[in-house]
Amino acid sequence: MTAFEELNEEKKNKIIDAGITVFGKYDYKRASVSLVANEAGISKSMIFHYFGSKRGLYEYLMEYSFQTFVSTYVEGGMTQVSDFFDRFMMFSRMQLEVMSKHRFMFDFILNFYIERDTEVLDYVMSTIEKSKKLGFQMTLVDVDRHKFKENIKIEDVAKIIQWLIDGYMNQVKMQPYFDLIAIDNELKSTIMLLQSNFYKPDYL
Amino acid sequence: MTAFEELNEEKKNKIIDAGITVFGKYDYKRASVSLVANEAGISKSMIFHYFGSKRGLYEYLMEYSFQTFVSTYVEGGMTQVSDFFDRFMMFSRMQLEVMSKHRFMFDFILNFYIERDTEVLDYVMSTIEKSKKLGFQMTLVDVDRHKFKENIKIEDVAKIIQWLIDGYMNQVKMQPYFDLIAIDNELKSTIMLLQSNFYKPDYL
DNA sequence: ACCTCTATAAACCGATTCGGTCAATATCGT
DNA sequence: ACGATATTGACCGAATCGGTTTATAGAGGT
Numbered sequence: 001m002t003a004f005e006e007l008n009e010e011k012k013n014k015i016i017d018a019g020i021t022v023f024g025k026y027d028y029k030r031a032s033v034s035l036v037a038n039e040a041g042i043s044k045s046m047i048f049h050y051f052g053s054k055r056g057l058y059e060y061l062m063e064y065s066f067q068t069f070v071s072t073y074v075e076g077g078m079t080q081v082s083d084f085f086d087r088f089m090m091f092s093r094m095q096l097e098v099m100s101k102h103r104f105m106f107d108f109i110l111n112f113y114i115e116r117d118t119e120v121l122d123y124v125m126s127t128i129e130k131s132k133k134l135g136f137q138m139t140l141v142d143v144d145r146h147k148f149k150e151n152i153k154i155e156d157v158a159k160i161i162q163w164l165i166d167g168y169m170n171q172v173k174m175q176p177y178f179d180l181i182a183i184d185n186e187l188k189s190t191i192m193l194l195q196s197n198f199y200k201p202d203y204l
Numbered sequence: 205m206t207a208f209e210e211l212n213e214e215k216k217n218k219i220i221d222a223g224i225t226v227f228g229k230y231d232y233k234r235a236s237v238s239l240v241a242n243e244a245g246i247s248k249s250m251i252f253h254y255f256g257s258k259r260g261l262y263e264y265l266m267e268y269s270f271q272t273f274v275s276t277y278v279e280g281g282m283t284q285v286s287d288f289f290d291r292f293m294m295f296s297r298m299q300l301e302v303m304s305k306h307r308f309m310f311d312f313i314l315n316f317y318i319e320r321d322t323e324v325l326d327y328v329m330s331t332i333e334k335s336k337k338l339g340f341q342m343t344l345v346d347v348d349r350h351k352f353k354e355n356i357k358i359e360d361v362a363k364i365i366q367w368l369i370d371g372y373m374n375q376v377k378m379q380p381y382f383d384l385i386a387i388d389n390e391l392k393s394t395i396m397l398l399q400s401n402f403y404k405p406d407y408l
Numbered sequence: 409a410c411c412t413c414t415a416t417a418a419a420c421c422g423a424t425t426c427g428g429t430c431a432a433t434a435t436c437g438t
Numbered sequence: 439a440c441g442a443t444a445t446t447g448a449c450c451g452a453a454t455c456g457g458t459t460t461a462t463a464g465a466g467g468t
Contacts, residue, residue: 003444030234033427043446045429054427149401156397164364166371193360197353197401207415237456247417249458258456 004050004060015040015050017102019061024107028058062112065105072098074138084143084154085195088161091139092187095169100180106169147203157198161191208254208264219244219254221306223265228311232262266316269309276302278342288347288358289399292365295343296391299373304384307377351407361402365395 004012018039022031033054037044051057072094081087098105139158148154168187172178196204208216222243226235237258241248255261276298285291302309343362352358372391376382400408 026230026234030230032425034425044427045446046444048428049445152397152401156394160368160394160397163368163371163375165367166374167367167369168371170370170374171367190360190364193356193364197356236454238454248456249417250415252457253416 015042015047016061016064019057020065020102020108021104023058023061024104024111027111033057061108065102065108068098068102068105069109078138079142082142082144084139084145084147084157085191087139087143088158088165089188089191092165092191093184095165096180096184096187099169099172100178147199149198149200152198157194161194164190219246219251220265220268223261224269224306224312225308227262227265228308228315231315237261265312269306269312272302272306272309273313282342283346286346286348288343288349288351288361289395291343291347292362292369293392293395296369296395297388299369300384300388300391303373303376304382310373311377351403353402353404356402361398365398368394 004015007015015036018036018041021039022036025031033047034044036057037047040047047057051060073091076090076094078087078090078094081090095106102108140154143154145154148157165187168190172183208219211219219240223240225243226240229235237251238248240261241251244251251261255264277295280294280298282291282294282298285294299310306312344358347358349358352361369391372394376387
């Protein structure tokens with residue numbers, strides 16, 4: 001495991017990205033080490049040299065992804081932004097940053113939910129679930145509720161935006177290349193459209 | 205091929221659903237006939253007996269799915285509903301109906317976009333693309349634009365709702381069972397929340 | 409009771425791919 | 439030039455692939 005950590009950042013990243021891509025596309029059983037090796041441009045043997053086994057690779061990638069997930073969202077200082085929509089724009093911006101680094105990380109993480117095969121599943125599911133709840137709470141805790149029109153439930157708006165971002169990311173994922181700034185702008189203007197209709201006129 | 209058509213509806217449906225599920229989950233190469241047979245509760249030989257080959261099965265399922273897709277959306281008479289939001293609620297309702305019959309049909313259809321392997325790809329992609337454009341147009345053509353507040357572009361709203369439905373369906377897909385009515389209600393109330401904020405007060 | 413036919417399954421085919429090992433080689437610091 | 443190390447390609451037995459062929463169980467006719 002130490003051998004891998006001593007590689008230069010670029011190579012490490014290429015291998016990690018290859019792993020995330022493959023494990024994001026296939027479930028554990030059908031994702032093959034050879035595929036990861038090919039995608040990373042190294043020989044299969046190196047994977048086993050670095051990670052010992054397929055499971056070792058898988059666990060490393062899980063750890064890495066979860067770490068990225070947590071550090072980006074939780075330590076991003078999102079709760080310091082008090083405006084609901086600003087916070088969500090920050091949220092989507094963060095998600096885009098993660099995706100620009102590892103486009104299929106979310107597929108990879110999402111696969112945990114579907115994967116009903118491996119042993120570590122229980123641990124992973126509970127951990128992800130916990131972090132998801134945490135992330136969701138973070139979008140609502142200490143937020144300026146009074147800016148909303150009276151008849152609007154902020155929880156509903158939060159759900160809408162989460163689905164919207166999810167659906168949008170789904171579309172983005174299929175584009176061969178993506179322009180981070182253009183995407184961020186489109187998403188931002190969309191969210192602002194919601195804002196301008198859900199906020200009291202005083203706060204626009 | 206005729207042998208298959210002569211089966212009773214229940215059995216046919218089970219095989220079709222198994223095929224859609226497997227081909228929806230994996231790309232063409234990694235989806236195996238054995239898996240489909242197991243899922244359908246029949247022996248692999250029968251698949252070859254009914255469809256001749258893996259490709260035969262695949263093409264049958266494509267045809268079936270596209271047929272369902274088209275007949276549900278295009279022939280559903282959506283353009284006869286003039287209210288924008290009513291139309292979208294009809295749209296989501298239709299999508300749910302399709303999913304309640306074959307939960308992974310959309311994954312299956314979506315896989316065409318990702319699949320860069322098979323020969324028929326070109327035909328399929330163009331066909332789907334066409335139908336998608338058609339479906340999108342159908343949500344906007346002859347719709348009551350005057351109900352919207354002046355500063356709102358109806359195309360933006362259409363995009364929002366499409367992403368929203370997509371993201372929501374993504375979540376629904378992961379639930380082990382799903383209550384069609386409850387889901388429809390949740391989606392409906394969400395869309396109505398948008399409606400009540402995007403329409404002029406006169407039309408509420 | 410016997411035969412035939414048909415639907416289905418099980419066994420099997422060669423080819424490929426799987427996770428994993430290992431000996432051989434390319435690379436590099438000294 | 440040498441020894442250490444990084445990396446590879448060939449190889450292993452096992453599993454699985456798409457597809458074929460044989461075996462079997464039962465329905466129906468006579």
